[in-house]
Each structure stands twice: as C-alpha cells, then as structure tokens.
Amino acid sequence: MRVDWTKLPPELLESISGNLKIYTDYLRFRAVCRSWRSSIPKIPFHLPPQLPWLMLPPSQSHRAFYDLSTNKVRFLSLPESSNPNKRHCGSSHGWLIILDESPSILLLNPLSRAKLHLPPLSSFPNVDSFNYSAIGKEYSLRYPSGGRYTRNLRQMRDSFIKKMVLSANPSKDLNFVAIAILNQTGELAYCKNGDESWCFIEGAQFYSEDVIYCKGLCYAVNKQGEILICDVRHDSPRVSFIETPRQLSGDLQYLVNSGDELLLVTRHLDLEFSFEPDQSYLIYRTKRFEVSRLVWSGPHWERVESLDDKMLFIGENSSLSLSASDFTGCMGNCIYFTDDYSETNYEGAFREHDIGIYKLWDGSIEPLPCYPRNFFFPIRWPTPLWITPSPC
Amino acid sequence: MSTATVESKKITLRTADNHEFEVDEAIAMEFGTVKTFFDENPDASREPIPLPNISSQYLSIIIEYCKSHLAFRVRESSSSVEDGAKAYDEELIKSLDNESLKELILAANYLNIKDMLDMLNQGVADRIKNKSVEYVRRFFGIENDYTPEEEAAVRAQNEWAFEGVDPDDD
Numbered sequence: 001m002r003v004d005w006t007k008l009p010p011e012l013l014e015s016i017s018g019n020l021k022i023y024t025d026y027l028r029f030r031a032v033c034r035s036w037r038s039s040i041p042k043i044p045f046h047l048p049p050q051l052p053w054l055m056l057p058p059s060q061s062h063r064a065f066y067d068l069s070t071n072k073v074r075f076l077s078l079p080e081s082s083n084p085n086k087r088h089c090g091s092s093h094g095w096l097i098i099l100d101e102s103p104s105i106l107l108l109n110p111l112s113r114a115k116l117h118l119p120p121l122s123s124f125p126n127v128d129s130f131n132y133s134a135i136g137k138e139y140s141l142r143y144p145s146g147g148r149y150t151r152n153l154r155q156m157r158d159s160f161i162k163k164m165v166l167s168a169n170p171s172k173d174l175n176f177v178a179i180a181i182l183n184q185t186g187e188l189a190y191c192k193n194g195d196e197s198w199c200f201i202e203g204a205q206f207y208s209e210d211v212i213y214c215k216g217l218c219y220a221v222n223k224q225g226e227i228l229i230c231d232v233r234h235d236s237p238r239v240s241f242i243e244t245p246r247q248l249s250g251d252l253q254y255l256v257n258s259g260d261e262l263l264l265v266t267r268h269l270d271l272e273f274s275f276e277p278d279q280s281y282l283i284y285r286t287k288r289f290e291v292s293r294l295v296w297s298g299p300h301w302e303r304v305e306s307l308d309d310k311m312l313f314i315g316e317n318s319s320l321s322l323s324a325s326d327f328t329g330c331m332g333n334c335i336y337f338t339d340d341y342s343e344t345n346y347e348g349a350f351r352e353h354d355i356g357i358y359k360l361w362d363g364s365i366e367p368l369p370c371y372p373r374n375f376f377f378p379i380r381w382p383t384p385l386w387i388t389p390s391p392c
Numbered sequence: 393m394s395t396a397t398v399e400s401k402k403i404t405l406r407t408a409d410n411h412e413f414e415v416d417e418a419i420a421m422e423f424g425t426v427k428t429f430f431d432e433n434p435d436a437s438r439e440p441i442p443l444p445n446i447s448s449q450y451l452s453i454i455i456e457y458c459k460s461h462l463a464f465r466v467r468e469s470s471s472s473v474e475d476g477a478k479a480y481d482e483e484l485i486k487s488l489d490n491e492s493l494k495e496l497i498l499a500a501n502y503l504n505i506k507d508m509l510d511m512l513n514q515g516v517a518d519r520i521k522n523k524s525v526e527y528v529r530r531f532f533g534i535e536n537d538y539t540p541e542e543e544a545a546v547r548a549q550n551e552w553a554f555e556g557v558d559p560d561d562d
Binding site: 022 | 494497498501509510513514516517518520521522523524525528529532533534535536537538543546547550552553554555556557
C-alpha cells in the first residue's frame with residue numbers, strides 16, 4: 001500500500017513533531033512540504049529548554065550568537081540590544097533583560113522578537129524620584145537608614161541591579177514574576193506581570209549572590225551558602241531561611257536547580273596582572289569551581305565530585321542545568337561559564353573575557369571555540385551571555 | 393457446584409491479506425477502534441472483524457506488543473517492570489526498518505493504540521534527528537511541492553536552522 005504521507009491526519013503529524021525535542025529538527029520537519037507546513041503549528045510550545053547560545057558583543061544592529069551544537073555563529077538582527085548603551089542584567093527562559101540610559105526595563109526574546117516592559121527602575125521602593133532634567137543626578141534614592149543620595153543614568157544602568165531572573169517564559173505564563181538582586185545590599189525585589197512598581201521582599205536583607213526560581217518558589221544564596229526561600233505568589237511574600245554550615249571559601253556563588261536537586265556552585269577567582277606594552281592591568285581569572293548539593297536533613301552542603309551527564313551554564317544568565325546526551329556539541333560533567341563581575345564590568349579598558357568550559361573530572365578549563373585565549377574585547381561592550389533560544 | 397474454568401473470550405481479526413488472527417478479548421480491547429466498536433455494539437456477533445488497512449505481518453507485531461505490555465501492566469508496578477517494558481520497546485524499535493516503522497505507525501493510528509503509537513512516533517523522531525530536510529522527505533517518500541522560490545523563502549525565515557545537519561547517509 002503506497003501511502004501518501006503528505007496527506008496524513010494532522011494529529012498524527014503533530015504527534016510525531018511533538019516528539020522532536022530540538023528546535024532545529026522541528027523547523028526542518030515543518031519545511032518538508034506545503035501540507036505539513038500548514039498542519040503543524042508554527043510555534044512549538046512543547047519544546048524543553050534548548051541548548052544555550054552564547055550571545056556575543058554586537059556589531060552594528062546585529063547580535064552574533066555562538067551555537068555549540070554546530071560550532072557556528074549566527075547573526076540575528078536585534079537593534080533593541082545592539083546599541084552600546086545597553087546592558088543586559090539577565091537572561092531567563094529565552095528572554096533578555098535589557099537596561100539602558102533610561103528607567104525602562106525591557107524584556108526581549110531574540111528569536112521571536114517579542115517584547116515586554118517591566119516596571120521601570122524609577123519604581124523601586126528606594127527610588128524617591130526620577131527627573132531627566134536633574135542632569136547627573138537624575139535618580140534620587142534613599143538608604144534603608146533614611147539618608148539620601150543620587151545616581152546618574154549610567155550608574156543606575158550599571159550598578160543598581162546585580163541580576164534579574166524570571167519565574168517563567170512570559171509567552172507561556174502570563175502570571176510570571178521577575179526577581180531582582182540589588183547590587184550593593186543584595187536585597188531582593190520582585191514584581192508580577194502587570195504591576196506598576198517593584199516591591200522589596202521584606203525580611204530578605206540577605207546580600208544575595210544569586211537567585212533562581214524553581215517550582216513556584218524563589219531561592220537566593222549568599223556568600224556563605226545560606227539559602228533564602230521566598231514565596232511571592234500571594235499578596236505578602238513569605239520568607240524562610242535554610243541555615244547551612246558556613247561556606248568560607250570562594251569568590252562567587254551560584255544556585256542551580258538540577259533535576260530535583262539544589263546545587264551550589266562556588267567560583268574561585270585569581271587576580272592576575274597582565275602586562276601589555278603600554279599598560280599593565282589587573283584581570284580576574286576563574287581558577288576552579290566547586291559544586292555541592294543541598295542535603296535537606298541537617299541541612300548542609302555535600303560536595304559533588306561528578307555531575308555525570310549534566311552540564312551547568314552560569315554567568316549573568318539564570319543558572320541552567322541540562323543533560324549533555326539530549327544535545328550535540330557539548331559535554332556532560334562540565335560547567336560552561338562566562339564573566340559575571342557586575343561591579344567591574346564597566347571599568348577599565350581592554351581585557352580578556354573570563355569564559356570557558358570547566359571540566360569537573362580533571363579541573364581543567366577549556367576555552368570556548370569562539371573565544372580563544374588571548375582574544376581581547378573592549379570591556380565596555382556587554383559581556384557575553386548564555387541565552388536559551390526559545391521560539392516563543 | 394462445579395467451578396467451570398472460564399474460557400477467555402476470543403475475538404477474530406481478519407487482515408487485508410486475508411489472514412485470520414484469533415486473540416484474547418483482553419488483547420483486542422487494547423485496540424481503541426475495536427473497544428469502541430464493542431462498547432457501542434455490545435450485542436454484536438463475534439464474527440471476524442475486518443481490518444482492511446493492515447497486513448498480517450504488522451498485525452502480528454502489534455498483537456505481540458499488546459500481549460507483552462498487558463503482561464507488564466498486570467505485574468505490580470516497579471522499576472524493574474518499567475525497565476523491562478522499556479527494554480522491550482527499545483528492542484522492537486531497533487528491529488524495525490524504516491518502512492516497517494512507518495507502516496506500524498499507520499496501523500497503530502488506525503487501530504487507535506495510543507501507547508504503541510506514542511512509542512513508534514518517538515522512534516521516528518529519533519531517526520530524523522539532526523537530518524536534512526531532503527533526508528526527511530526521502531524517509532517519508534514525500535515529493536517536494538515547493539517551487540525553488542518558495543523553498544528559498546521558507547529557508548530564509550530561519551536560515552540558521554538548515555545548517556549543521558548530519559550528512560545524508562541514505
């Protein structure tokens with residue numbers, strides 16, 4: 001029986017295409033013939049998180065994205081993100097979180113070009129007022145103790161927010177929540193889609209280093225490895241602490257939700273002098289990582305020697321854990337990392353980016369193919385950032 | 393009072409190539425179409441049910457699948473039982489060439505056997521993973537009905553997706 005597969009019932013086609021887990025496979029499947037193209041939805045909502053691309057510094061109005069699977073750089077036209085006065089303070093569920101020299105906070109999906117605004121920087125509770133005409137002191141803020149100070153447009157763009165994460169993909173969940181870590185104090189703020197302003201999470205004077213959103217709750221970690229859990233789903237946020245024995249080493253901490261486990265990733269930096277013909281300068285270099293899992297009874301952190309098939313992506317993005325066997329071009333038991341030193345991002349002149357692949361099995365660091373060693377970028381450009389390509 | 397051994401009811405299925413298969417009612421009820429038929433016609437006579445779209449080669453595989461999975465389900469659910477079912481499925485998929493895989497999908501779809509269909513669809517998805525559009529067309533025996541301009545336009549929408557595929561080895 002010669003069956004014409006172009007004339008299959010749409011449900012059968014959808015069922016097959018629904019088993020394609022990689023976005024490029026789905027796109028190619030949909031390009032097979034006319035009837036398939038019309039039977040299969042343009043936007044696949046079923047895709048699990050894709051392998052992240054590395055977003056590279058902009059060139060004119062295009063952004064380059066390095067794809068590990070194919071070892072190729074792809075260019076997407078992205079004027080909203082290509083201006084050098086933009087700074088990304090996060091990348092979450094396939095969306096970029098973009099700040100510039102204005103109070104606005106823009107969410108942008110580079111693949112779908114969908115855009116959304118969060119309440120502006122001027123709506124944070126500690127911002128008393130914002131005035132464009134107060135040149136050099138556009139923002140007027142208040143310390144928790146009550147004292148007042150001012151910040152200009154660039155300072156607010158660069159130093160007010162340390163990191164922002166989203167609870168979900170805004171296209172898939174209209175009730176998403178955005179969480180922000182404030183830079184100096186590590187305080188946590190949040191807002192829900194549709195809110196006019198940000199709120200602080202009370203009881204969370206915590207000096208957070210990293211924050212993730214997982215199963216309806218927000219988890220933040222401080223330098224000592226203590227965890228703050230916030231439930232912001234209701235009108236007044238509820239806060240609880242997990243006090244673990246103090247972690248005393250490491251320069252930066254990250255939290256990652258991996259499978260059913262909460263992982264603490266500690267990043268150790270070394271400060272090195274780099275000598276150039278006309279100047280010497282300090283650069284930070286990642287030396288190694290340590291990974292621990294949270295053991296709830298205790299509770300305490302237990303050292304993890306191997307991630308097995310898992311790989312972690314950390315940096316300014318929302319920390320991510322994926323299985324290497326689901327994709328090509330990547331390795332399990334590795335940490336794919338980028339720069340992440342918010343305070344120093346915009347100081348100094350040229351330096352290498354601190355980017356690479358840390359291999360847990362031997363502690364070595366392999367450069368990313370698109371970022372060979374001794375490759376210098378002017379660091380006023382946005383630092384490279386992991387972003388999961390998401391069609392919606 | 394004698395306890396007669398209850399003979400499980402049998403249902404006869406007749407394939408496109410005129411073979412008759414006699415199966416336990418429990419197995420036949422795994423076929424959604426058969427179950428629906430008997431649900432709606434509880435008094436239907438047990439004459440052979442014609443399956444004009446299915447050849448004996450594939451019906452026998454389907455019957456084996458349903459028998460095995462029914463047996464797995466009857467046992468208490470445990471991780472070893474799950475592993476056993478998974479191993480059975482993997483072996484089955486491995487044993488099928490592309491033609492048989494496609495024919496079984498059509499058969500399982502016609503008979504409305506959801507679990508088997510899901511498993512087979514996953515098998516097909518795995519076989520076309522990271523393959524070029526041309527490979528997928530050949531796999532399904534589909535003629536490209538795009539004009540060159542249309543094809544170029546389709547590819548241009550997401551041109552990055554069409555690079556980096558496995559070389560065609562078919």
